[in-house]
Amino acid sequence: MRPFTVHTGTAAPLRRSNVDTDQIIPARFCVRSTRSGHADSLFADWRDDPGFVLNRPGHRGATVLVAGNDFGIGSSREYAVWALQDYGFRAVIAPRYGDIFRENSLLNGLLTVTVPIEAVEEIWAAVEADPAEPVTVDLERLQVRCAGNVTAFDLDPDVRERLLHGLDAIAMTLREEELIVRYEASRHPALPTTR
Amino acid sequence: MGSTLAQKVWDSHVVHRVATGSDLIYVDLHLLHEVNTPQAFDGLRAAGRGVRRPDLTLGTEDHNTPTIGIDRPIRDLDGRRQSELMRRNCAEFGIPLHRLGDPGQGIVHVIGPEQGLSRPGMTIVCCDSHTTTHGAFGALAFGIGASQVEHVLATQTLQLRRFKDLDITVTGRLPDGVTAKDLVLALIATIGTAGGQGHVIEYRGAAVADLSMESRMTLCNMSVEAGARAGMVAPDATTLAYLRGRPGVPQGAAWDAAVRGWTALRSDPDARFDTSVVIDGAALHPYVSWGTNPAQSVPIGGRVPAPADFADPEESAAARRALDYMALQPGTPMRDVPIDTVFVGSCTNSRIEDLRATADVLRGRRVADGLHMMIVAGSAAVRRQAVAEGLDRVFAEAGADFRAAAGCSMCAALNEDRLQPGQRAASTTNRNFEGRQGKGARTHIVSPPVAAATAIAGRLAAPADL
Incomplete structure (x- = not known):
């Protein structure tokens, strides 16, 4: 996983709530078998609309997506995270997320930051007034900075550590293998097996 | 504690x-x-x-x-x-x-x-x-x-990180014609698509205790549409009756031992839930969705709402977008919404009880002219059971298309079972998101009895309307 420390880039204001993962990447594109190659599938059903935020000249090349409440609800498809990353997004800022999407994003190094809706509104207003206005997402100081406003955010310390150093979650768990073996020895013998 | x-x-x-x-x-x-x-x-x-x-x-x-x-x-x-x-x-x-x-x-x-x-x-x-x-x-x-x-x-x-706990207590007895699907749609309409975020829901109360295992599966299935991580029902006699005799399930003394462990699995009387919600089960009606997320649902006797009906500006904006996508006029009675495709299936409603409930409505009736009704069993075993009970003949005589194989089909719309742009479906599925059942397609989430009645009427209908 690519580490995430501090990222500064331009932002795309997505003034919508309840953007489910079917909108982020429609199911018909989830038949591919790779983690990459999904950039063109991102928001595929909205991209035909010339007024859609990613089609507006000033927001092309944005690396921070700023969305409304409950971004990434619905299907567990990790394609939603891969499509956002393939398109070039490094971070998402929103007041709330679907739980599974949030976990998926943080395991892939796409930093999903939770800030109050008021802070989202401020960023929307700033980057709509001037699309070149940079937004900084700072994982070291746990801050979002935009147009002179500084908003603090919180993140699980384990997750933060893993993101800052690009650590492999599986390798970290496998360090506890002895404990897994011990737990397995205590499992009830009547629990089902699949073969 | x-x-x-x-x-x-x-x-x-x-x-x-x-x-x-x-x-x-x-x-x-x-x-x-x-x-x-x-x-x-x-x-x-x-x-x-x-x-x-x-x-x-x-x-x-x-x-x-x-x-x-x-x-x-x-x-x-x-x-x-x-x-x-x-x-x-x-x-x-x-x-x-x-x-x-x-x-x-x-x-x-x-x-x-x-x-x-x-x-x-x-x-x-x-x-x-x-x-x-x-x-x-x-x-x-x-x-x-x-x-x-x-x-x-x-x-x-x-x-x-440990999940939070959400207690959903459903009191009373569900009226005739009201299913677990209606209950969960009513719940999501009440607490919203984020109401359960970060929580495990435990469903409790008399109305939940009355539900069959398959109905409990429908209820727990849609917990995620309320944003919850999981949904649970404490094991009881209904659970044990379902499990007994299934492959690999312990028998004899081992069964007795397992039952002792399972029946201890319940929330303690002094357990603390982070959030609690009470729903009056006896007051519920069949529910149908009108919008593009499952919280945008109303009783079938209700009308399409107007954006101005929502005090929250975000919800109001979402309603405006949803009405535009769904091509619905505020104030339209839900029963006046014409439907061209009915789908019975998905992990929410494709079990044998769902197919029986569908057949009970279809028996002796014909699907409306020009309407396509597709039924897809949840598993090969469910399909075999349906055939053994003669449900396949009921479906065929009604003019419904009972598919040969089991799967997610038109719920996931990953195979060739998809709606065309502008088509409008009543589906026993779990998601009415934009494009969920095909690009530009419109979905109304319903229960199996409402799906079957809708197929006969050609517009959203409950069995009592036929």
Whole structure:
């Protein structure tokens, strides 16, 4: 996983709530078998609309997506995270997320930051007034900075550590293998097996 | 202070408490389907890792499998490759797999329970958000993404922060014609698509105790549409009656011992829930969705709302977008909404009781002219049972299209079962998101009896309207 420390880039204001993962990447594109190659599938059903935020000249090349409440609800498809990353997004800022999407994003190094809706509104207003206005997402100081406003955010310390150093979650768990073996020895013998 | 059911299951699966507050949780059953998994296996191979417990892992093909012409290769090349990879990956790592055409094949959340694998007190995960279904047994069951699938394959564990607890108590008795589907739509309309975020829901109360196991599965299935991580019902006599005699379920003295353990799985009287909601079950009606998320639902006797009906500006804006996408006028009675396609199926409503309820309405009637009604069983076993009961003849005589194979079909719209732009469906599925059943297609979520009545009437209808 690519580490995430501090990222500064331009932002795309997505003034919508309840953007489910079917909108982020429609199911018909989830038949591919790779983690990459999904950039063109991102928001595929909205991209035909010339007024859609990613089609507006000033927001092309944005690396921070700023969305409304409950971004990434619905299907567990990790394609939603891969499509956002393939398109070039490094971070998402929103007041709330679907739980599974949030976990998926943080395991892939796409930093999903939770800030109050008021802070989202401020960023929307700033980057709509001037699309070149940079937004900084700072994982070291746990801050979002935009147009002179500084908003603090919180993140699980384990997750933060893993993101800052690009650590492999599986390798970290496998360090506890002895404990897994011990737990397995205590499992009830009547629990089902699949073969 | 006592513990909730969810806390008890969680506590009995802690492998390791991490100092910073998360837990390493052991996974008792890991279910896989062909979508969302090839990347996990690629990750294992790239890191030179194996599958720790193939004997606690089970694969099935359900999402992009065809429901007709199953002897022919999948036409979509990417979909065909995904299925081929599933077969190759399961063979390479020794994971049992129910391939399309096998007697045990079906939707992942239908086959787990029917094969006796989903039991009280277990932890169950799957690369699918509707894994919440298995919570009907008093299991802690939740959906995960591909990276977590890889983590479970390699370690049989997940590192997670404890979920919060949400008590949903449903009092009274559901009126005739009101199903678990209506109950869960009413719940989501009440608490919203984020009402359960970060929580495990425990469904309690007289109306829940009255539900059959299959209805409890419908209820728990849609917990994720309320934003919840999982939904659970404490095991009781209904649970035991369902489990008894299923493959691999203990018998004799071992059954008695298992029952003692399972019946202890309930929230203590002094357990603390983070949030509590009470729903009056006796006051419910059949529900239908009008918008593009499941919270945008009303009783079938209601009308399409106007954006101005919502005080919250965000909800009002969402309603405006939804009405535009759904091509509905505010104030229209829901019963006046014409429907051109009816779909009965999906992990929410494709079990034998759902097909029986559908057949009960269709029997002796004909599907409206020009309306296509498609019925897809949740598993090969459900389909065999339906045929044994003669439901296939009821469907055929009514003019409904009962598909030859089981799978997710038009709910996931990953195979060829898709709506065309502008088509309007009544579906027993779980999501009415934009484009969910096909680009530009419009979905109204309904229960199986409402789906069947709608198919006869050609517009949204309850059986009592016929």
